Amino acid sequence: MASMDGTVALVTGAASGLGKAVATGLAREGALVVVVGRSTARAEEAVKGIRLLVPAGRLEPLACDLSVQSSIRTAAAEFLSRHDRLDVLVNAAGVFRKERQVTPDGLELTFATNVMAYFLLTNLLLGALKHAAVTGGSAGTADRPAAPARTPRIVNIASKYGNTKLHFDDLQTAKGRYSYLRSTPPTMLARVLLTKEFAERLHGSGVVANAVHPGLVRNTSLLQDVGGPFRWITNAFGAPAEKAADTALWLATSRETAAVSGKLWAKRKELPTPGMGSGSEARRRLWDACSHLAGLP
Numbered sequence: 001m002a003s004m005d006g007t008v009a010l011v012t013g014a015a016s017g018l019g020k021a022v023a024t025g026l027a028r029e030g031a032l033v034v035v036v037g038r039s040t041a042r043a044e045e046a047v048k049g050i051r052l053l054v055p056a057g058r059l060e061p062l063a064c065d066l067s068v069q070s071s072i073r074t075a076a077a078e079f080l081s082r083h084d085r086l087d088v089l090v091n092a093a094g095v096f097r098k099e100r101q102v103t104p105d106g107l108e109l110t111f112a113t114n115v116m117a118y119f120l121l122t123n124l125l126l127g128a129l130k131h132a133a134v135t136g137g138s139a140g141t142a143d144r145p146a147a148p149a150r151t152p153r154i155v156n157i158a159s160k161y162g163n164t165k166l167h168f169d170d171l172q173t174a175k176g177r178y179s180y181l182r183s184t185p186p187t188m189l190a191r192v193l194l195t196k197e198f199a200e201r202l203h204g205s206g207v208v209a210n211a212v213h214p215g216l217v218r219n220t221s222l223l224q225d226v227g228g229p230f231r232w233i234t235n236a237f238g239a240p241a242e243k244a245a246d247t248a249l250w251l252a253t254s255r256e257t258a259a260v261s262g263k264l265w266a267k268r269k270e271l272p273t274p275g276m277g278s279g280s281e282a283r284r285r286l287w288d289a290c291s292h293l294a295g296l297p
């Protein structure tokens with residue numbers, strides 16, 4: 001029996017790059033993997049691609065444009081109509097955009113996809129994660145054995161953020177001239193802050209939340225839009241997605257990581273979270289800002 005048999009996982013950004021590698025690894029371990037793509041066609045294409053690598057994988061497509069809040073709500077409702085439990089949630093979808101774009105909700109696209117989607121989707125699926133914590137392993141059926149008791153986990157793909165700060169008066173890079181170097185690095189810090197805040201709010205619930213710095217990941221579609229030397233360096237020196245996915249998979253599946261929460265990891269080691277990541281003020285302010293923008297209480 002594979003270690004994740006009987007469990008349900010959901011992976012965003014599973015159509016390519018790191019998300020696809022994580023979804024593939026989870027399917028290989030025996031989890032039923034809900035594969036999120038921005039459209040039905042993209043999600044189905046992703047399922048086909050993963051099935052080529054894991055022919056016996058249990059895979060379900062789920063369409064969701066993560067830059068649009070109504071689409072996130074519809075996808076979460078669709079997931080909950082199919083499953084009452086969620087054992088592993090991996091937020092991996094993300095963008096890196098050369099030009100400033102605005103979503104139908106009026107949000108800057110990078111912030112909407114890289115931050116708001118993590119915040120909103122995770123909040124909408126918390127009930128299913130907590131349910132998995134209460135019920136432990138699945139009961140099993142005649143043809144599927146019961147799952148062993150395990151800790152439900154949230155794994156957020158993020159990044160080391162160096163000296164980056166969040167500018168709470170301009171979270172959506174609306175002031176001054178837009179550049180991807182101004183818009184995107186703060187979203188990596190924001191992912192770490194949200195992970196810590198989720199971990200604290202989930203303390204005692206049985207659900208853990210951790211963030212991952214995957215390092216440079218080569219030949220993904222992330223930097224297609226910006227191109228230039230940044231993309232060249234990433235493709236020249238980055239790791240293949242399958243290798244870069246190791247720490248996320250370890251956090252999602254290993255017994256060793258069942259009790260750790262609220263931390264940033266790279267290569268299976270904890271990383272420091274300096275600056276704004278060290279205290280509680282920035283993460284509480286970000287949580288409040290996201291709640292307001294998502295219309296959550």
Ligand SMILES: NC(=O)c1ccc[n+]([C@@H]2O[C@H](COP(=O)([O-])OP(=O)(O)OC[C@H]3O[C@@H](n4cnc5c(N)ncnc54)[C@H](OP(=O)(O)O)[C@@H]3O)[C@@H](O)[C@H]2O)c1
Nearest residue numbers: 013016017018038065066067092093094216217220221222
């Ligand atoms: N590559 C790196 O060096 C690196 C370093 C640090 C962190 N990261 C993070 O790792 C994650 C994965 O990146 P990657 O390098 O594997 O890039 P990638 O291949 O471009 O993967 C990103 C995925 O997100 C999906 N996505 C983007 N916007 C979406 C939307 N509105 N709705 C639904 N799905 C959407 C993309 O779908 P489509 O293909 O349909 O657009 C794609 O499958 C990202 O969150 C990124 O910030 C990457």
